[in-house]
Amino acid sequence: MKDKNKLSFCLGSCRIDPSDNSISFQTQADETSQHEAAKVSLQPKFIEVLSYLALRHPNVVTRDELIEKVWEGNVYVGTKALTNAIWHLRQQLSPLEQDGGVIETVRKAGYRLLLPPVYDISDDTGIDKLQITEAKLQHTMRRLHFMVILMGAVIVTVGLLIGVHLYQDKQRMTETQMTVLTRDPGSERYPRLSHDRRWLVYGASRPGVTSSLYLKDFKREDIPARQLTPSTSAELRAVWSLDDTKLFFASRTQGTGECQITQLTLATNETLALAPCSTDMAAIDISADGQYLAYVSSLEAGKVGGIYRLSLVQPDAKAERLSCEVHCNYEDRDLAFSPDGRWLAIARRFSNISEDIFIRDLASASEKRLTHGLEDIRGLSWTPDSQSLVFATEDSGSRNGFTIDIATTHIQSLDVEGMSYPSSVSAEGELVYHQYRRQxxxxxxxxxxxxxxxxxxxxxxxxxxxxxxxxxxxxxxxxxxxxxxxxxxxxxxxxxxxxxxxxxxxxxxxxxxxxxxxxxxxxxxxxxxxxxxxxxxxxxxxxxxxxxxxxxxxxxxxxxxxxxxxxxxxxxxxxxxxxxxxxxxxxxxxxxxxxxxxxxxxxxxxxxxxxxxxxxxxxxxxxxxxxxxxxxxxxxxxxxxxxxxxxxxxxxxxxxxxxxxxxxxxxxxxxxxxxxxxxxxxxxxxxxxxxxxxxxxxxxxxxxxxxxxxxxxxxx
Structure with a gap:
């Protein structure tokens, strides 16, 4: 009997052929002829995921089951790869969305194929045998389902005594929600919410146009964002003062190329140059007490990118370098102060394909390494309790978000494809980031x-x-x-x-x-x-x-x-x-x-x-x-x-x-x-x-x- 996972099948007007890992859409030219569009080849794992979902239709398939069947239980590889596969399958099968969608994400359960698969007629005999086996499996599942219901009644009874705790657990397990805040043509990036979470500042650029900072009223989506910086200079990343009255950012003047760490007072639109810098994309953050700015720059000749700290309370203060001075085998590229004022998180690059996260104790200057073997870190941000970091990485061209516990170094995936530069994490479980699409x-x-x-x-x-x-x-x-x-x-x-x-x-x-x-x-x-x-x-x-x-x-x-x-x-x-x-x-x-x-x-x-x-x-x-x-x-x-x-x-x-x-x-x-x-x-x-x-x-x-x-x- 032929393995059903290897059979060709159709989902609506789309034909899936596992023999060459391809999909193609059919269109009706007239009543007697049918034309098939050019085939599109997908990764073999993508086809395996789709074939297994078809095999289990209309049942929900858990993520663990898909990782076990497709990636042979390799959780580290499969966790990221499955999210990537589902995203790509939805993109390729998007013409079927008009039929009510193709792959459904079932909260706390897994994924389900919404359209019924129609297998090749030539394999009916083998399919019937497999369907008999599946029917037996479904009978067993129904018996288990009955037992689960019985157990559920007991759990509900006990739950009446601990309802408060169950409610809190439910709140913690809120389904992932994503809201698009900008839809402008071009590229909006490096978002930061004000501390009162009223205002959103971000950098934006258009093809052939200088990048600038924009300010948006987060509570008034009907009001368009306001351009804060002129077109004669370039700015991309900003950080708020603790009282939300000022912004700090790197600004590069067009023509001369001169770069300055700049302070902008929002009420008066007055700017003040604070210190030299090397790029308008410089990572920048403010300490928990508001007394220091820290930013990444490469100013002195012969020195790679490093972290500089500048006092905001001492007049005419000069920035001091916190990173390695000479004979460095790494380059610091990103940073974030912890809310409790104890730590400085650092993204450190060792080569052009190797980068990792460190945290520095600001009192003792001692450091702890949190990760080993990341490729490219795309943003760092702390949770409000200063116990975890949220970060994004790019691995083999795919971006995603993760959390890491600084005590245990345990990493968990957020399963958010395309996440870049997460920031402004709140106690309610919210943050902003820019989604990145590039191929x-x-x-x-x-x-x-x-x-x-x-x-x-x-x-x-x-x-x-x-x-x-x-x-x-x-x-x-x-x-x-x-x-x-x-x-x-x-x-x-x-x-x-x-x-x-x-x-x-x-x-x-x-x-x-x-x-x-x-x-x-x-x-x-x-x-x-x-x-x-x-x-x-x-x-x-x-x-x-x-x-x-x-x-x-x-x-x-x-x-x-x-x-x-x-x-x-x-x-x-x-x-x-x-x-x-x-x-x-x-x-x-x-x-x-x-x-x-x-x-x-x-x-x-x-x-x-x-x-x-x-x-x-x-x-x-x-x-x-x-x-x-x-x-x-x-x-x-x-x-x-x-x-x-x-x-x-x-x-x-x-x-x-x-x-x-x-x-x-x-x-x-x-x-x-x-x-x-x-x-x-x-x-x-x-x-x-x-x-x-x-x-x-x-x-x-x-x-x-x-x-x-x-x-x-x-x-x-």
Missing amino acids: FQMAYFSLGESVSGSLFPLLYSSISHRNPDYSPEAKRIVFVSSETGYNEIWASDINGKKLEQHTHLKSRVAYPRWSPDGSKIAFIAPDDRNEGNRIFILDLANKNITALASSYHNHGRPSWNWQGTAVLASTSDGITEFYLDNSTPRVISPLTMAVGFAKSANEFVFSRYGVNGLWQIDLTQPEQVRELIPSKVFRAGNNWVLTANGVYFKSSNGNEQRLNFWEASNQQLTSLLRVPRSSLSGFGSMTYIQESNRLVMTLDGFPQRDIILLKHKLLK
Whole structure:
């Protein structure tokens, strides 16, 4: 008998085929013919969840049962993955919503499929047998249900004596409620409620428009938000004074780029510059007694981002640095004072793919580490009792919210997909956050066409693919995909077909690069302690993965030398060469490198972190560095690729991005394509396929962020 979980079935006009993990919607063209839309491939786990819900229809399926059946009881992976699967299934099956919905969340129970599945007729015999078994199971369940009712009568009797306690438990188990507070086009983020919970301040930006702070009357939704800061400066994150009469924030002046921690008095609209800063996105918070501001900045030369504390009661006070001064193996990126004034919570980054939470005792300066091995922390906030933190993380492209008990370090998931920067947690279990939606895709642009083209997706999928690199020897594109729920290395042919997964690390891999002969792939992934990253080499001949010898805790994007015997990457000492034979690494230049390509055995072309222009270094005489493309022309950072004839790269100007070609022979610049700003990811990469005369790059739309009010049982 065929396993019913593997059978094709229909939900209304949607056909689900587990054999190739696809769904497709059917439309009626006329009375005699039926046309099926193009199939959409989903992750296998998504299809397994949907098939199991169909198998158990119309019963409610608990989360534990789904995790047991689909993820083999792996609670840590399954808890986040199930929430992600349900969200994606609802998105893909949204055309069926007009029929009354597809997947129902049953409070305190689990999920239920609302539409009856219709299985293929050819499998009727096997289905009938399975239905007999299911009928027996349902008979047993009815007997158990009767016993439960009998037990329930006893519980109700006892409950009459402890009704007050049951009422309190019911209050604590209030169903999760989400209310959208902003629906403006663009991006609203970093919300903070005033202490009296009357006013909401947040930062907002539109494509091509400077970001500003906005103030909204939380109790009057009919009144539009008021812009607080002018369009001549940029602001995003603010914090309230204890009496709610002032706001403190980082403000960056357009044109000069000067950044100042600023005080704004709301009644008079008067501003006062308090201290220098480095970015308008600086994390900022105020101490419980209102005497200090703390913010993240990187002011002094040679120092990474760190926490500065500024007195608000001492005239002309200078900010003092609380973070590591020199030889730091980490960077502080976010912070939050506890309501009781004892702790400062810190989000600390050890490498570009490793970040964790610490708390510092403000009296003794001693620290306690709460987490190990997070990828990217997106906001910190305390519960009113100062016993727990609420935080959001991004893991393999998926964001969610969590709570952590600072005494036990026990973490619980809020199961709120897309949560970012939670704040203003109340005793009633409410907070505000901004919901983040963004998906990376690989797209190609055909060169040399007689008719101007556009960007076309290379893979049609509901999951993220990014950072492509092409090997003319292997004739394959290697890239990072979250197909399995983790960022792993995959490869395809030049048309996005013949997909193959190359790593199964269940970790966070990034930035794969082919060796010159197409036999190996270099990439970075977390180290054993999840406090940094290492450069790994995947040998395709034997499938072995080895780590290159290194004493550094953080490595930038890897690039190969011309011979394929070493990998170059940026470290704390500059451009460093790591050898496949694991001999001692060599620092080539104190300059940093974002992306690099070997032009010949001795010539290496690279872009630099924080410095515009494209540069070339002689590896035999590394002190000889020249600017290949002027800084006023080249500001691509990561998005460029070197070819035999020149350089293709991305540029940004106002509300648009351009795809350009710099021809090496005559040093002429040609614009090839103009697209809206944020179409191409700033963290992506670009590669060239000579056989098809195409560029392949990471596509990214302008992120949609809306501010949400959340009420959750775990926050009480």
